[in-house]
Amino acid sequence: MTERETALGDLIIADQETLFQHLADQMGKVAEKAEDRCVIGLTGGSTPKKHYQWMVANGKLPEAAQQKAYWTTSDERMVPLSSDDSNFGNADRMLLQPLGIAEERKFPWPVEVDAHSAALLHNRKWAERFGAQRCFDLCVLGMGDDGHTASLFPGSPLLGAGVMDFFACVEVPGKGWRLTVTEAGLDASRAITIIVTGGNKAERIKTVFNQPAGTYPVQILENYAPRVTWLVDEEAAALIQ
Ligand code: 6PG
Numbered sequence: 001m002t003e004r005e006t007a008l009g010d011l012i013i014a015d016q017e018t019l020f021q022h023l024a025d026q027m028g029k030v031a032e033k034a035e036d037r038c039v040i041g042l043t044g045g046s047t048p049k050k051h052y053q054w055m056v057a058n059g060k061l062p063e064a065a066q067q068k069a070y071w072t073t074s075d076e077r078m079v080p081l082s083s084d085d086s087n088f089g090n091a092d093r094m095l096l097q098p099l100g101i102a103e104e105r106k107f108p109w110p111v112e113v114d115a116h117s118a119a120l121l122h123n124r125k126w127a128e129r130f131g132a133q134r135c136f137d138l139c140v141l142g143m144g145d146d147g148h149t150a151s152l153f154p155g156s157p158l159l160g161a162g163v164m165d166f167f168a169c170v171e172v173p174g175k176g177w178r179l180t181v182t183e184a185g186l187d188a189s190r191a192i193t194i195i196v197t198g199g200n201k202a203e204r205i206k207t208v209f210n211q212p213a214g215t216y217p218v219q220i221l222e223n224y225a226p227r228v229t230w231l232v233d234e235e236a237a238a239l240i241q
Pocket of ligand 1 (some may be wrong): 044046048076077087141142143144145148149207
């Protein structure tokens with residue numbers, strides 16, 4: 001394992017199991033530190049599925065997180081929770097249910113309404129339940145091979161728009177409506193961890209860490225670098241070692 005400071009945050013390069021253990025440890029630490037509440041926003045896509053399977057198979061969720069954390073996702077697709085494309089639905093089926101997390105600790109996006117209403121509702125319910133001052137205690141993100149993160153895609157109207165809400169909806173060309181954490185939500189999060197695995201991300205990881213900020217959406221993490229941890233496996237880090 002190697003670890004170094006970068007402009008985009010603390011970069012940890014290791015094998016997948018070491019990365020998964022680090023993320024599990026982080027979940028425990030944020031829960032232990034939490035005085036009033038602990039909300040963990042899991043990432044979407046396919047990367048977390050391997051992490052969920054590993055956590056459940058090895059019983060790796062720390063007790064503090066098991067007892068104290070509330071669970072949601074950092075972005076969501078406008079599909080039913082029952083869909084295989086649902087970020088929260090997958091997290092619930094693959095991690096939360098197998099670990100016996102109580103229903104009242106789950107905080108899915110309200111995808112049963114239209115995207116604009118869902119964003120409004122999520123912001124309102126968040127403020128009522130967790131307060132309007134702090135977003136995630138731990139925000140977990142992924143990175144697409146186009147350099148997007150959460151549902152902040154290249155050319156997104158949300159980027160640099162000064163949106164004050166923690167969460168917003170956005171129509172993504174070719175992908176339909178999405179719900180996502182905003183830059184304001186990231187700025188109000190206590191810790192941000194982005195996990196990137198697989199050789200198909202190697203080229204993008206190289207350009208993200210070497211091209212000027214503002215080229216890719218994921219580079220917005222530079223604005224929160226002291227609170228950001230990159231967990232990158234050896235395949236995805238092959239061109240920046
Ligand atoms: C989503 C995600 C998205 C994801 C990246 C990486 O809803 O798709 O939140 O930002 O993290 O696209 O996805 P993979 O892990 O599938 O490569």
